[in-house]
Amino acid sequence: AQSVTQPDIHITVSEGASLELRCNYSYGATPYLFWYVQSPGQGLQLLLKYFSGDTLVQGIKGFEAEFKRSQSSFNLRKPSVHWSDAAEYFCCLRGGTASKLTFGTGTRLQVTL
Amino acid sequence: EAQVTQNPRYLITVTGKKLTVTCSQNMNHEYMSWYRQDPGLGLRQIYYSMNVEATDKGDVPEGYKVSRKEKRNFPLILESPSPNQTSLYFCASSQGPFSNQPQHFGDGTRLSIL
Numbered sequence: 001a002q003s004v005t006q007p008d009i010h011i012t013v014s015e016g017a018s019l020e021l022r023c024n025y026s027y028g029a030t031p032y033l034f035w036y037v038q039s040p041g042q043g044l045q046l047l048l049k050y051f052s053g054d055t056l057v058q059g060i061k062g063f064e065a066e067f068k069r070s071q072s073s074f075n076l077r078k079p080s081v082h083w084s085d086a087a088e089y090f091c092c093l094r095g096g097t098a099s100k101l102t103f104g105t106g107t108r109l110q111v112t113l
Numbered sequence: 114e115a116q117v118t119q120n121p122r123y124l125i126t127v128t129g130k131k132l133t134v135t136c137s138q139n140m141n142h143e144y145m146s147w148y149r150q151d152p153g154l155g156l157r158q159i160y161y162s163m164n165v166e167a168t169d170k171g172d173v174p175e176g177y178k179v180s181r182k183e184k185r186n187f188p189l190i191l192e193s194p195s196p197n198q199t200s201l202y203f204c205a206s207s208q209g210p211f212s213n214q215p216q217h218f219g220d221g222t223r224l225s226i227l
Contacts, residue, residue, distance in 0.1 A: 049215050
């Protein structure tokens with residue numbers, strides 16, 4: 001069985017501060033991992049993806065994520081958060097039969113000015 | 114513009130009244146799926162389709178039906194809706210059933226079943 005855990009339901013950071021959102025996964029083979037962002041009233045937008053190779057991947061809007069196989073983690077980071085980054089973030093694993101997609105429960109990011 | 118289009122965006126209806134949520138994509142994607150999003154539960158897959166006339170159950174298929182008669186369309190059918198199906202629904206598509214393909218999502222349909 002595959003699973004994704006996002007331990008933080010809600011995070012608040014100040015604008016300009018750094019950000020790290022945690023994601024842990026469980027999967028028996030090489031995972032394909034994604035981070036999506038959901039702004040209020042919107043669908044999900046892909047931020048970045050990891051398939052193989054370089055464990056540090058760059059995404060849109062200045063986000064990056066690091067895949068650590070030994071820790072089964074795929075944490076999302078941003079050096080300096082902007083107020084427009086306030087949204088809900090979902091970590092996602094794709095694998096298994098028929099490319100089953102499993103989402104974490106999401107982390108809601110609040111940015112204070 | 115590449116997109117996944119869902120209709121309606123919002124619907125309030127009553128228990129037992131059949132409804133259909135349409136989903137259409139213009140990217141010639143083979144793989145399509147439906148999810149429901151509930152607070153604290155993230156997104157859970159309801160049904161998916163690998164291609165035309167090929168559909169299968171996801172994690173929470175009870176109370177839902179789907180069909181895939183054309184490549185671009187993947188409607189979600191609630192034959193007899195119940196209040197526990199009140200949720201935010203997303204349709205998504207991707208290029209193929211390969212694990213390295215990210216999914217493109219529609220803007221969502223908020224259903225309220227009274």
